Amino acid sequence: MAIVGTGYVADLYMRSRDLHPDIEVVGAFDIREGRLAAFCRHWGLRPFASLAEVLDALPGEGIVLNLTNPDAHYAVTRASLEAGRHVYSEKPLAMDLAQAQDLVNLARSRGRLLGGAPCSYLSEAAQTLAAATRAGVCGPVRLVYAELDDGYIPQAPHQKWLSESGAPWPYENEMRTGCTLEHAGYVLSWLVAMFGSIHSITAFSAATIDKGLEGGCTVPDMSIGILKFRAGQVVRLTCSIVAPHDHRLLMTGDKGTLEVRDTWDNSAKVRFRRRFVMRRRLMEAPLPRRIRLAEGPARRRARRRGSASMDFLLGAEEMFRFLHEGDTNRCDDRLALHVTEAALHLQNAGEASETYMMQTACDPLPALGWAQKLR
CATH class of the missing domain: 3.40.50.720 (NAD(P)-binding Rossmann-like Domain)
Incomplete structure (x- = not known):
């Protein structure tokens, strides 16, 4: 490479x-x-x-x-x-x-x-969540709430953010590209890998804050999208550099909820809350049950860097594995194209968006070899 x-x-x-x-x-x-x-x-x-x-x-x-x-x-x-x-x-x-x-x-x-990129759908957390949905842990998934808010970034000390070899965080490029185009893929890839093709998107995006750039910047710094998947799931996805940091993913099914508190953590815990009736009240279990795979990846876990704990080479590894072993390529162009199309529409929807019908498609991806079964 x-x-x-x-x-x-x-x-x-x-x-x-x-x-x-x-x-x-x-x-x-x-x-x-x-x-x-x-x-x-x-x-x-x-x-x-x-x-x-x-x-x-x-x-x-x-x-x-x-x-x-x-x-x-x-x-x-x-x-x-x-x-x-x-x-x-x-x-x-x-x-x-x-x-x-x-x-x-x-x-x-x-x-x-x-x-x-992103390749975090190949992570332990994403593969565990996918295995739980396949196994019907929470029943058929009906509704998903996904958050990708990163805090009020223009007020953060981003001038001090340097990489290990001394590269500054590219603030202006990030702002002019747009946070949705930069970040929505982290959740979109998880959902498309699990559920397959998005059928339609209804979205809103806007520039809500002064980003402090010379000449101004009208690129949207927030977006809200309602995504309807061909398999039936409905997803509300929010993305911003305004609201407090929140990277939660919550799936609601007929039996309860599955939750990942931080989708930027490759080894984040997957928790299930069972729904039940007590007397006249409908409740979710106050103490969630952790969902685990029967076996996990052989490699060591990625270390935390800033707000993320991610292995950025999972996608390249998957491509090399396919080149040498054949079988299924879980890092192929269908997923990358479908996620790109969805992120582009979410970013560019504007304030008067009509429902957008997706032009590309992607089938659900098979589980990695070590992520076939739950404990």
Whole structure:
């Protein structure tokens, strides 16, 4: 694997390298020479002088890890696919659906793999929740509340947020890209992996706060979406950089509720509250039962970094596993494209959105080998 783009998020991927000793990072490239030098010096990597040099250095089954700014995702991924390389891209695949679909079509025509972040749906927490829904722990899932609020970010000391190799958190780029496009995928990927295709979305998005950027910024800093899945589930998804930090996911079914308190924690606990009647009252159990898998992943757990405890290389690992073992690729272009389409609509819905009918589709994903059964 080779890294293209050595900004803040690249260090998060490199921190996960110790969890995946079979993955070799052959080097990195960035158009900013100083940033590239600092990153490669910190991690002991070879600096490449150009994207072309990266593509020449990668073996035939190597993967380009596209960690550039969102505006550059399309061009870098397209060049890599045209050179016959597999690509794993940070979110989103592209900044509009037509470009994302073009990349998928190109990857398929060249027989190359194209995967996209986020990959936390491959985590222990997400796989446990999926196993619980398949087993009917809470009964058929009817309604899901998902929160992705990150606090009042413009007032946070983000100027002090530095990666391990010294890259500043890209505040302006994050604000101008939009928090929904940056973050909604963390929940969308979980839900699509579990339930399959989204049928329709009714959404609202708006700019509610001054982000302190020169020239202003009217990119929405909050969104609320109602998603109807083809399998019948209804989801309310909220995303903002305004409301207090909250990354909870709550599923309501006929028998009770399943809850994950922090979807940015790969090993977060999955809890079930049974619903019952006591005298004349309908209640959920005050003491939840923890749901566990019969076995868990063999690797060590990811360490916490800032507000997240995530293994950023799970997606690349899944692509490598498929390349070497075949079977099912759980990090394929259908999921990345469907999640990109949904996030783009949620971000860009505006204040007078009509119901949007999804154009792409994705089947539910099979469980990982170690996540087949509950205790």
